[in-house]
Amino acid sequence: GIGGMIAYKKENISSIFTNYSIILPFSYLFIILMIYLRPFLDNLTYYSVLATMPFLIAGMIISTIFKKNAHISNRIYFADLIGSALGSLAILLLLNHKGFIYSLFGIAFVGALGSLALVDSRKKQRKFVLALPIILLGIILYQGTVMKQIETNFLAYDTSPYTLMGALRDSKQPVKSTDFIGWNAMARTDVIETQDPNEKIIISDGGASAPMIKFSGDLDEIEYLKDEVGFIPFAFGNNESSLIIGSGGGRDIAFALLGGVDKIDAVEINPLTIKAADKYKDFNGGIYDMPGVELFIEDGRSFIEKTTEKYDNIYLSLVMSNAVEHSALAMSEGYVFTQEALEKYLDLLTDNGKLSFVMHSSTDLFRGLNTAIQGLINRGVDKDKVLDYFAIINSMSLEDSQKRGTSIHKPVLIVKKSPFTEAEYQELWKV
Numbered sequence: 001g002i003g004g005m006i007a008y009k010k011e012n013i014s015s016i017f018t019n020y021s022i023i024l025p026f027s028y029l030f031i032i033l034m035i036y037l038r039p040f041l042d043n044l045t046y047y048s049v050l051a052t053m054p055f056l057i058a059g060m061i062i063s064t065i066f067k068k069n070a071h072i073s074n075r076i077y078f079a080d081l082i083g084s085a086l087g088s089l090a091i092l093l094l095l096n097h098k099g100f101i102y103s104l105f106g107i108a109f110v111g112a113l114g115s116l117a118l119v120d121s122r123k124k125q126r127k128f129v130l131a132l133p134i135i136l137l138g139i140i141l142y143q144g145t146v147m148k149q150i151e152t153n154f155l156a157y158d159t160s161p162y163t164l165m166g167a168l169r170d171s172k173q174p175v176k177s178t179d180f181i182g183w184n185a186m187a188r189t190d191v192i193e194t195q196d197p198n199e200k201i202i203i204s205d206g207g208a209s210a211p212m213i214k215f216s217g218d219l220d221e222i223e224y225l226k227d228e229v230g231f232i233p234f235a236f237g238n239n240e241s242s243l244i245i246g247s248g249g250g251r252d253i254a255f256a257l258l259g260g261v262d263k264i265d266a267v268e269i270n271p272l273t274i275k276a277a278d279k280y281k282d283f284n285g286g287i288y289d290m291p292g293v294e295l296f297i298e299d300g301r302s303f304i305e306k307t308t309e310k311y312d313n314i315y316l317s318l319v320m321s322n323a324v325e326h327s328a329l330a331m332s333e334g335y336v337f338t339q340e341a342l343e344k345y346l347d348l349l350t351d352n353g354k355l356s357f358v359m360h361s362s363t364d365l366f367r368g369l370n371t372a373i374q375g376l377i378n379r380g381v382d383k384d385k386v387l388d389y390f391a392i393i394n395s396m397s398l399e400d401s402q403k404r405g406t407s408i409h410k411p412v413l414i415v416k417k418s419p420f421t422e423a424e425y426q427e428l429w430k431v
Helices: 002-009 011-019 023-037 044-068 070-098 100-116 124-143 145-152 164-170 219-227 229-234 251-258 271-279 300-306 322-326 339-347 362-378 383-389 398-404 422-430
Strands: 177-183 188-193 199-204 208-213 241-245 263-268 293-297 311-317 349-358 390-393 412-416
Touching (some): 002 011, 002 044, 023 044, 044 070, 070 100, 100 145, 145 177, 164 188, 164 199, 177 271, 188 271, 199 271, 208 251, 208 271, 219 229, 219 251, 229 251, 229 311, 229 349, 229 412, 241 251, 251 263, 251 311, 300 339, 339 349, 339 362, 362 383, 362 390, 362 412, 383 390, 390 422
Parallel strands (some): 241 263, 241 311, 311 349
Antiparallel strands (some): 188 199, 199 208, 349 412, 390 412
């Protein structure tokens, strides 16, 4: 809007940007790379001004084009809509196949080519001058080394106060090494090593972690996992079939295998997570290739909407990024804890099945618990008996909570389709 006002009031200024519209696609490169290289400065004005500039320039250019070609404005607008629609689809393909930095340079290249169309055909010298940076961009795109180097050195992981990688670097067990796997429309994916030789961690966008455990295929060597709170849902009741949503690096699959589950449907939304797990098959024992394990690379919501299978256990572990708690998304509702989702989970359980959540914090716990209580009441469960359908296990002992100054950490919420029996509660106590 401001760009349009400038084009109306200050025609001489907007004409400069229209005559040299190549400034716009190159502003994408310059501004995004400036933010990329300085991702967490304590200065909101810096980012606000940078992020505003492309829209300001585009507003001036588009308004000037419409002003000079008012007689064909309907065709210009139609072309604009078609271009936007095609671009919104093309960017997903570009990101998924080439990653973020290549997509950025690719968009700038296409935009720069488009800017040539706005140059008067009689002004050949200007076209020649504009062609030089376009040729340079084309060489960078073809060669690829510069973009790979930029993409690998991602400073936001080091400077963000919210990423797991940043937290690990500040801890007593810093990151040993980082292996960049790729970048798609969903997330940037890396694999990191800590000081623990039995674990590597797949990281999505620096915050969501999916651990891979050292495993050769012999369950005896991972018996230690039975001491983790995440194993509890597989330690009691029927466990012939399980659905794991957000299977990540495969540790949750290992829990299921240790619990004697015969049929494991593992759903993972990010194909780069599976690519990482496959790359480290020698480390994780090819966890996704274990007998009884079937992998589905798709959104968990999509999977539960179309499957007709029944499961003894539906298991979701830390499926919401912890970084969400520190962002504007903290007040929004993801599908995982909605009434709609809970109803669908319960529909897919066997008569004595259980729905298991491993949560990040008390915020997630109460959100999930409240939804589950209401969901069971909606299904006809008496309010006075609804608590008989739940079990909550805190991963932190009383002693640890007093040391750390917090009372709840990574709790497990188990919701039964039928009431817990006294025998099942006793099994939980033994675990």
